[in-house]
Amino acid sequence: MIPLSIPNIAGNEWKYVKDCLDTGWVSSVGSYVTQFENMVADFAGAKFGVAAMNGTAALHIALELSGVVQGDYVIVPNITFIASCNSVAYTGATPLLIDVDEETWQMDLHLLENFLDNNTYIEERLNEFGEKEILSFYKKDDKPISAILPVHVLGNMCDMDHLVRICKKYHITMVEDSTEALGSNYKGRHAGTFGQFGTFSFNGNKIISTGGGGVIVTNDEGLAKRAKHITTQAKTDPFEYNHDQIGYNYRLVNILAAIGVAQMEQLPDFLIRKKEIDRRYREGLESDDLTFQKVGMDVIPNNWLHTMKVKQQRPMIKHLLNNGVQCRPFWVPMNQLEMFNDVPYVTEGDKANEVYKQCISIPSSTSLTDQQVEEVIKVINAFY
Ligand SMILES: Cc1ncc(COP(=O)(O)O)c(C=O)c1O
Numbered sequence: 001m002i003p004l005s006i007p008n009i010a011g012n013e014w015k016y017v018k019d020c021l022d023t024g025w026v027s028s029v030g031s032y033v034t035q036f037e038n039m040v041a042d043f044a045g046a047k048f049g050v051a052a053m054n055g056t057a058a059l060h061i062a063l064e065l066s067g068v069v070q071g072d073y074v075i076v077p078n079i080t081f082i083a084s085c086n087s088v089a090y091t092g093a094t095p096l097l098i099d100v101d102e103e104t105w106q107m108d109l110h111l112l113e114n115f116l117d118n119n120t121y122i123e124e125r126l127n128e129f130g131e132k133e134i135l136s137f138y139k140k141d142d143k144p145i146s147a148i149l150p151v152h153v154l155g156n157m158c159d160m161d162h163l164v165r166i167c168k169k170y171h172i173t174m175v176e177d178s179t180e181a182l183g184s185n186y187k188g189r190h191a192g193t194f195g196q197f198g199t200f201s202f203n204g205n206k207i208i209s210t211g212g213g214g215v216i217v218t219n220d221e222g223l224a225k226r227a228k229h230i231t232t233q234a235k236t237d238p239f240e241y242n243h244d245q246i247g248y249n250y251r252l253v254n255i256l257a258a259i260g261v262a263q264m265e266q267l268p269d270f271l272i273r274k275k276e277i278d279r280r281y282r283e284g285l286e287s288d289d290l291t292f293q294k295v296g297m298d299v300i301p302n303n304w305l306h307t308m309k310v311k312q313q314r315p316m317i318k319h320l321l322n323n324g325v326q327c328r329p330f331w332v333p334m335n336q337l338e339m340f341n342d343v344p345y346v347t348e349g350d351k352a353n354e355v356y357k358q359c360i361s362i363p364s365s366t367s368l369t370d371q372q373v374e375e376v377i378k379v380i381n382a383f384y
Helices: 013-023 031-044 055-065 082-090 109-119 160-170 221-231 254-284 313-322 351-358 370-383
Strands: 048-052 073-077 094-098 120-126 132-138 143-148 173-177 197-201 214-218 307-309 359-361
Touching: 013 254, 031 048, 031 197, 031 214, 031 254, 048 055, 048 221, 055 082, 055 173, 055 197, 055 214, 055 221, 073 082, 082 094, 094 109, 109 120, 109 160, 143 160, 160 173, 214 221, 254 370, 313 359, 313 370, 351 359
Parallel strands: 073 094, 073 143, 143 173, 173 197
Antiparallel strands: 048 214, 120 132, 132 143, 197 214, 307 359
16 A cells, blocks of 8 residues: 555664663653754744644644633634644634635635624733733624634645734734644745744654654744743742643653654755655646645645545545555544534635545655656546
């Protein structure tokens, strides 16, 4: 079976892990953790990076530090991986779902702006520190919309200038779910650096992997310090067991960060390989029935997971699996999941459902050989 998206362990991973084991620095204190967070932040062009044990934990912390609290709304696209909505739920807030654009599969910004224009009003509230903050409130139930979580779905990005304008106009803090978008840029600026926070994931299927892992990036030193503080049990003293708030045991461990350092060294090559595979798929898969994700002129994506939209999705999936090509359907839209089927969903025609019913992700690992890529193309073309 040609695998869908597996890690490519081809560099110094063994050497750096051995170093951790030989020296005994295996846990969350260790030089690889700091090195890894710096490497990710530098690569993204952010001032600070804070490591977390996975992308979900990174999202949770970023939302909490953005002042999202019980009873708030956080805007999320209806097509995303469950972790986006789960991390909102961990804070006690509710996702407010926005449908996606049928071509880019990112949040539909026109729909978003139209919704905010017609369904919200702007007012002040006092935050947890007793300070005044200006926010948009949903007219229907007077609840504040304290953040927006754009998701750079599959490493693509929406029109970020437009999104930044919307956030400013409506006083909404942006936290980017850039977990899939390490290496993606909009007008030369890296994903994850447009919002107050950006977040990356390094689970097994991502462009680089630490097995499991995440990094939060931000340009705000105070927020970076607070992120590190609450991901390490909010301890205030290196010797005494003193803690000044409820913290989390969310820090990445040194062994995994060591893998991350080795993976980051290879990221430029991985990005080149992803582009080659993307180009070959786009050239080789020619059926009129088949379309790829539309990428805006200002976006250079990382081509993380190659995904095609076809009318006969389920028969195609069966055909691929029967012919040795691993594939996956897209995420079930958030509004169709039991936990989120009664949250507000802003849509005109439920494009998310159409994307879900037609998309198939196909083999995308950077370790794919040219022959494997040609085999995938041959099998898909044979279907038609
Ligand atoms: C869009 C999105 N958000 C969040 C996550 C969560 O990351 P992790 O699996 O590292 O917790 C992932 C990755 O799995 C993802 O694809």
